Amino acid sequence: MSWPHIRRQRLHGLLRRRRAWLIGLALLLALVVLDAVFPPPVPGRDAPHALLIVARDGTPLRAFPDRDHVWRHPVALSDVSPLYLAALEGYEDRWFRWHPGVNPLALARAGWQWLRHGEIVSGGSTLTMQVARILEPIPRTLPGKLRQIVRAVQLEAHYSKDEILGIYVNYAPMGGVLEGVEAASRAYLGKPARRLSHADAALLAVLPQAPSRLRPDRQPARARQARDKVLQRMAGVWSAADIGDALQEPVVAQTVRDPLLAPLLAERLRKEAAGRQRIDTTLDAQAQQTVELLLANRLAGLPPRVSMAVLVVDNETLEVRAYAGSADFSDADRFAHVDMVRASRSPGSTLKPFLYGLAIDEGLIHSESLLGDVPQSFGGYQPGNFQQSFHGPVSVSEALTKSLNVPAVEVLDRLDPNRFVAALRRGGLKLDFPKGESPNLAVILGGAGTTLEQLVGAYTAFARQGVSGKPRYTPEAPRVEQRMLSAGAAFIIRDILESGGPVGRAVEAGSGIRRGIAWKTGTSFGFRDAWSIGVSDRLTVGVWIGRPDGTPNPGFFGANIAAPLLVDIFSALDQQAPAQRTPPLSVRQEKICWPLGTRYDPAEEGLCQRQALAWLLNDTAPPTFADRLRSGEARYSYEVDARSGLRTTAECTDRPRRKIDAVRWPAALEPWLGGDLARKALPPAWDPACRRQSDPEAGLRISGVTSGEVIKRVRPDQDPVLRLEVRGQRGPVYWLINGRLAGHRPAHLPFIHRLSESGRVDITVMDEQGRFDRVSFSVR
Structure with missing residues (x-):
């Protein structure tokens, strides 16, 4: 073969490779453009309209559904039981971790069954394809299936396997208004998804296949049959003992109810949600x-x-x-x-x-x-x-x-x-x-x-x-x-x-x-x-x-x-x-x-x-x-007769006197110093020779009853009535009976009091300058 011929062949080969490369590049650019023009659906499409408020341990406090009244409890994969994830992948898509969004063998099997039976027997859907349908409802037709495949490939290009699985875990239909494994686990089983048993995991893994027909709260027999099918499929993944125990468990689901704890706090936090799907409290x-x-x-x-x-x-x-x-x-x-x-x-x-x-x-x-x-x-x-x-x-x-x-x-x-x-x-x-x-x-x-x-x-x-x-x-x-x-x-x-x-x-x-x-x-x-x-x-x-x-x-x-x-x-x-x-x-x-x-x-x-x-x-x-009513220092001194101990001064007696150092109580408290404390705190009475000296208590007197008096009932069923007056004051005074305020009125008005109980009675009158008088008597 001549050298020019060899050169022509090499040139043609180079041109073919370049053409193939350009075609590949064009296709890649076209895919990028199409992906940009027709992006895959974004997870969390209803986030601004669906919100869950949870306690510190994840217990739902209150759920605010989306515009379709769907309850969704957002949960991270790390908070979902590994048993559920194993059952999900083992039953739904064993090759999930390896395929690019589409399983060719499963699609071929589904196509053969369709040709053979004239109808769709199995869809051949991978978990990624199911996520595509969850995010973008697609008709169950051949064009719909092709679109679902394209969307699945797109999702695989945009998200990691765990992110795709996380979307499924949070959005899979679980019957009625429930979406996601956490919502279903809380609503049906009364527990968080991280605490699922083998039987629970199998039940929730199969539920999205027919959410209405397999609802455990309404169709427990059908739900158990489907669950057992999953359990049997898990042979080789779970031990025979675990599967045997799980098969013995009945399917018991509680009635689905709205969570309602701390509702007013939930309302309060809802206003601060700012588009969030979940608020942890x-x-x-x-x-x-x-x-x-x-x-x-x-x-x-x-x-x-x-x-x-x-x-x-x-x-x-x-x-x-x-x-x-x-x-x-x-x-x-x-x-x-x-x-x-x-x-x-x-x-x-x-x-x-x-x-x-x-x-x-x-x-x-x-x-x-x-x-x-x-x-x-x-x-x-x-x-x-x-x-x-x-x-x-x-x-x-x-x-x-x-x-x-x-x-x-x-x-x-x-x-x-x-x-x-x-x-x-x-x-x-x-x-x-x-x-x-x-x-x-x-x-x-x-x-x-x-x-x-x-x-x-x-x-x-x-x-x-x-x-x-x-x-x-x-x-x-x-x-x-x-x-x-x-x-x-x-x-x-x-x-x-x-x-x-x-x-x-x-x-x-x-x-x-x-x-x-x-x-x-x-x-x-x-x-x-x-x-x-x-x-x-x-x-x-x-x-x-x-x-x-x-x-x-x-x-x-x-x-x-x-x-x-x-x-x-x-x-x-x-x-x-x-x-x-x-x-x-x-x-x-x-x-x-x-x-x-x-x-x-x-x-x-x-x-x-x-x-x-x-x-x-x-x-x-x-x-x-400091005393509010009386000026002067709290410490003071006075003189007493050295023999009698009565209070005196040099102006009113020439008998031997003794100086006493003392302290004053606040004037307003002196009427309340009873018994030994009064004798210790107040100065002694004035010597008769000094009666003209100022007495701190002088100028205010109660009339109408005297101390030591005994008042007797005329009839057992008739209470005596006192009419008391005060002398030495024109302004307002306080009347107290046994330490309890009984009246506050001008001094010129009489004080009327019915003696309804027997025993000792202490009546005190006090003005706003701290002056007072007190009488003590008995009622029989």
Whole structure:
């Protein structure tokens, strides 16, 4: 063969290869263009319209279906049982991991069966082809099959095998409105897909072949027959023993129902979904069920239109474990769709722990500082207590545990309402005031609004060394924390709320001491809101009960309606034994003395008229507040007759005298110093020779009854009636009977009182300058 001929052949070969390469390149470009022009369907086509809210363990809380009312529970392959994945591939597509989207042998077999029988006997579909049909419904015709093949090849080019399998796992039809293995497993079997047994896996693997005909809740016999076929096909993959056990299991499916836990939280999170298919929350499904059951058990004892709300927060993580925004989501008469976790309501007395804690941080008080629970006027504002009685001298611990109003207003008056509200805001608790209103003394008794959510977040500070936090509803929510109190003040207030403070702990009388729960109740004006907030080492729990429309509930207050529910929630959710807490280095216990309020000094034993063990912060023992009614120093001295011990002065006697160093109690408290304390605290009576000297109690007298008098009933069925008058005052006076406020009226009006009970009666009258008179008599 000549050389020119060889060259021509080589040239022709080169041209043919180049032509083939160009044709291949053109075909490839054409495929790329076609793929770009006709892309495969995108998974998650209904994502903006389908949403699942789940608990922290994946338990569905609430499902919001898509526009076709389909329930779909998104799940990752790693959260699906390997048994199900093995059954799926082993039964549906053994060569799934190897083929390019199409199995030629399976297609050839299906084509031969079609030619032989004149109809489609088996489709020869791979899992990838089934995913193509799921994403883009295609008619079961020859053109449809060809299009399905093309789509399958496209999917293989765009996605990995695991991604394709993940689409199938989430979108495979499972009967009725269910799609995906997780939705089917939860709905039919009541368990997550990661916990499927061999029998469960086989059942759910075969279900998409005929979802309506094989539904286990409606067709258990057919479902079992199909399941057993899958189990037998798994021989060689699963052990004979496992297959044998699975074949013995009956097919039992529960009725398909919408999941409905924490519905109002789900509604809230739905508005923040932003196109997501699934929102994982921090809720504990079991805790949520327990709380909702406890609320349901109380419904029968509540009047119409009364609702309840509960929020449970983990102290360490600030994650919410239970959220009940209303008492019963199905009861429209109880305003079921009004979320009272977020509603602004009057907090009643629930702000008092923060007031006393901030006052401790400011160095104004310690845990046993002397306060006065007596009728007082603060620039015209005259608070009273819930029970309309007064207790006289009380400590901070007693005032807080008994939720006394007058001492709280006194402390707030010293701290300043604006500073208090600003400090709460810095700590994450924002108060709502009516338009045009500013903070005033009423704020500590509920004269502003806040939410259960904010209160619970603020109360976590007592378990977190003074740092409060915003409740978190999703794992990705940021931690928002603020310093509410110092660690020392938080420790002191928690100890008071838990045990009554050092005195209460010493006698083991604290309400929460044995369970490690510090709690506070509150009731708003007019019985509109009943609150109870509690803190343990692990949880902070808040309870609100009332009418969402704000109408009163007479007789409903925090202690009798909200606190019992709080205790039940802690009993059910927190069985953890309380840890032994060590006071921070800034806190120590020391003896203090009343009325000065300072440390006990053995050298001044005579000035210490009552001792108490107190928590001190930063080694500071602030003195008792300055007297509001009487000027001058608390320390003073007077003279007594050296022989008689009666009070005297050089102006009224020339007999030997003795100087006495003494301390004054606040003038408003002197009427309340009974018995030995009064004899110890008040100076002795004046010597008869000095009757013209000013007596602190002079100028105010009760007329109508005398001390020591015995009043007898004329008839057993008729109560005596007293008509009392006061002398020495023209302004308003307070009338108290056995320590309980019985009237506040101008002095010129008589005070009428019916003596309905036998025994001793103490009647006190006091004006706003602290002057008083008291009579004690008996009724028989």
